[in-house]
Amino acid sequence: MKDELFTIPNLLSAVRIVLVPVFLWLVLVPEADLLAIGVLVVSGITDYLDGKIARATGRTTRLGALLDPVADRLYILAVVVGLGLRDIIPWWLAVILPLRDVVLFSLVPFLRTRGFSALPVHFLGKAATAGLLYAFPLLLLGDGDGAVANLARVFGWAFTIWGVALYWWAGILYAVQVRRLLASTPRTP
Template sequence: MTRTSRASARTAKSVEERILTIPNALSFVRLLLVPVFLWLVMGPKWDELALIVLMVSGITDYLDGKLARSLNQTSKIGAILDPVADRFFILAVVIGLGYRDIIPWWLAVILPLRDVFLFSLVPFLRTRGYSSLPVHFLGKAATASLLYAFPLLLLGDATGTVADLANVFGWAFTVWGVALYWWGGILYAFQVRRLMATTTRVQRS
């Protein structure tokens, strides 16, 4: 390996290991907003502020991925932090909406149950030297659908024409989001199965 290639490898590694980046900061902000949303919905029931929190979460979710690519600020911690922030926010929202009886409890259970299912696959991945696999586009589409659905369902917890329309569109996005969420999870499980069949076990020292 030449001196130039070694320098390039070190640079690439340092880029991957960066922590203080704009996309990571946005993901961290999204994590901080999780307890804020829960308090607003379950405590004083300030739905207007809760809607603003949801919109900010959706905007930061869009921006962190876009900025990571456009500013060349992708990193290992970002690849973990972004989906973790999404999972925690989805969990917080279904708990809050379930608590308010805006969504049935079976729906509040079936969404995080998919993440429990995927987490159970991690030990199998580790036997092949992986901690995770690339996120499937269906998972991204499902998250986007749910981030549209939740504000609409919260807005629909009122009376009037606007609330009725929000409720209809909110449930439409919810149905699509849940279906895509689980479909993406099943495809992820097939990816793990294919990896197990085509790669050898990593020997632990």
Template structure:
């Protein structure tokens, strides 16, 4: 049996380290333009992203804090990468804006979910696939910021993953919105349900 209210767990420490890497990544990309070190930060982030979930299950240390930290860290890394790459003119601003706009849509659904007594919807496979594509696309695009065969190949594969990732990201967002619409139609507001239960 696990205590889901625990804060200080190994997976949560890893998630906190991931979050600490976000400003470090931005500084490396925008300050000294140390792309190699920036890529190393992204690789460590990807490794800790895998490890925190695996360890949470293995050590029976799943927690409410961990369930919040993990997707927050994913979103912040994606945001940091797109802002950094857009400021470096590696990707266009329309692409950089499309991802936060989708996240704004998702945040706009949270009050609707809460009105029905839910805090979030289960993570959909498409959302995970989109995040996977994007977390591989942006390092490749960063590697592609140069000349020669290597950077050119990195750009090609980076853009392929980015296009798929953005399409899946928005598709998952539309599916989440559809799920919320169905939930709103199928359930009564929480206050009304509580009042009916008290009668």
């Protein structure tokens, strides 16, 4: 268990989680947007590296499989709360993104009746998260005046629209996957 706990991928995921409140503070208190974007960039790079390193070294762990999506969800929640409080995104958007995760989380007890704790992540879910991880820094950068801010806002909203659509589509596919699993797998004692 000790080896499983202290792997480089797990430490990278832990760093991502620790940086979530730092990001929120940067966005809300000093409104240090460039530093907040830097935190998002570090988060994106470490998100990529933790999975790549784990697979390349054969050090995938149950803890890592838990930490990585938790870090992703915490960043999405922190960003939508921060951008919502700053009026960079509308509140309906700040609600519908985490709502998808609440809906999917509510399916976990049903999965457990069949001996599963989670569903495997599929490409569409990863693509949706990647789109949102591009969208958020651009929206933050677009909160200003000038050509760069205008361009960032346009691309940020384009990535947001695609990211939200893919995020919910992936959520629907996960729900269908749960339904099929419940129909095809006997209950575990």
